[in-house]
Amino acid sequence: xxxxxxxxxxxxxxxxxxxxxxxxxxxxxxxxxxxxxxxxxxxxxxxxxxxxxxxxxxxxxxxxxxxxxxxxxxxxxxxxxxxxxxxxxxxxxxxxxxx
Amino acid sequence: xxxxxxxxxxxxxxxxxxxxxxxxxxxxxxxxxxxxxxxxxxxxxxxxxxxxxxxxxxxxxxxxxxxxxxxxxxxxxxxxxxxxxxxxxxxxxxxxxxxxxxxxxxxxxxxxxxxxxxxxxxxxxxxxxxxxxxxxxxxxxxxxxxxxxxxxxxxxxxxxxxxxxxxxxxxxxxxxxxxxxxxxxxxxxxxxxxxxxxxxxxxxxxxxxxxxxxxxxxxxxxxxxx
Numbered sequence: 465x466x467x468x469x470x471x472x473x474x475x476x477x478x479x480x481x482x483x484x485x486x487x488x489x490x491x492x493x494x495x496x497x498x499x500x501x502x503x504x505x506x507x508x509x510x511x512x513x514x515x516x517x518x519x520x521x522x523x524x525x526x527x528x529x530x531x532x533x534x535x536x537x538x539x540x541x542x543x544x545x546x547x548x549x550x551x552x553x554x555x556x557x558x559x560x561x562x563x
Numbered sequence: 564x565x566x567x568x569x570x571x572x573x574x575x576x577x578x579x580x581x582x583x584x585x586x587x588x589x590x591x592x593x594x595x596x597x598x599x600x601x602x603x604x605x606x607x608x609x610x611x612x613x614x615x616x617x618x619x620x621x622x623x624x625x626x627x628x629x630x631x632x633x634x635x636x637x638x639x640x641x642x643x644x645x646x647x648x649x650x651x652x653x654x655x656x657x658x659x660x661x662x663x664x665x666x667x668x669x670x671x672x673x674x675x676x677x678x679x680x681x682x683x684x685x686x687x688x689x690x691x692x693x694x695x696x697x698x699x700x701x702x703x704x705x706x707x708x709x710x711x712x713x714x715x716x717x718x719x720x721x722x723x724x725x726x727x728x729x730x731x732x733x734x735x736x737x738x739x740x741x742x743x744x745x746x747x748x749x750x751x752x753x754x755x756x757x758x759x760x761x762x763x764x765x766x767x768x769x770x771x772x773x774x775x776x777x778x779x780x781x782x783x784x785x786x787x788x789x
Contacts, residue, residue: 510595517606524593526741531589535653538582 646770664720
């Protein structure tokens with residue numbers, strides 16, 4: 465099924481499901497392409513939430529919330545409680561030293 | 564116990580790559596620039612803040628010292644934003660790493676000393692001896708003043724590291740003790756939570772103050788030497 469507009473130039477929501485792999489492969493993955501993608505994403509968020517006449521605090525709070533989730537995912541491996549040592553108080557352990 | 568207490572201070576890595584660079588580069592994203600005359604609220608607040616900082620910091624310097632304005636303003640904004648972001652849960656604060664603070668302190672201090680020696684060599688050397696010392700004490704005092712000069716960058720770096728690290732650690736300890744006591748003794752938990760709230764307010768203040776102190780001292784060394 466040939467499309468009227470070339471697949472490469474379509475936005476993501478307009479790409480049909482069968483064309484998705486070829487769309488992904490045709491994106492620009494060079495460093496300047498990736499940088500351009502980040503820049504476009506940044507300005508899209510900035511112009512929608514911050515660069516408005518009556519921007520509220522939610523514009524920056526969303527960024528900070530994402531930052532917290534991002535840091536949590538980074539430190540998840542360290543945060544998993546090591547086996548055999550939990551901070552839960554159990555019945556017979558009140559004598560054990562913490563250190 | 565050691566591992567779980569100091570894990571917030573481990574530099575984050577992704578498959579062995581240091582992701583600390585990304586964390587250090589994050590605060591500038593929150594500080595947009597603008598070419599317009601009338602801006603959105605975020606930029607207006609930040610521009611007001613920067614003007615306030617600039618006026619406070621740079622009025623005491625002469626023309627030569629004012630060439631440092633950009634450096635000192637960006638320094639205080641960087642340290643303040645990094646410290647404040649570190650108060651969020653699970654975040655990594657780069658200023659807790661001594662390596663980074665030394666990397667900030669030593670070049671700045673060394674450049675103030677180099678500036679002094681280059682432009683006012685005699686006066687810089689005479690600063691090593693306070694006025695009005697009795698003659699027999701002079702050799703010892705020069706040694707003491709030289710040592711105190713060389714300790715300045717170390718003190719700058721260690722002061723920042725120790726303050727921020729100690730604050731984070733204290734909050735961790737009190738928080739985990741409040742959590743552990745929730746099952747045992749409820750009033751004590753409430754008291755501990757109050758202490759935690761107060762501590763958080765203190766930490767916010769300290770985050771800002773440390774930034775200020777760091778920059779102020781660098782500017783002081785600059786004033787002496789410019």
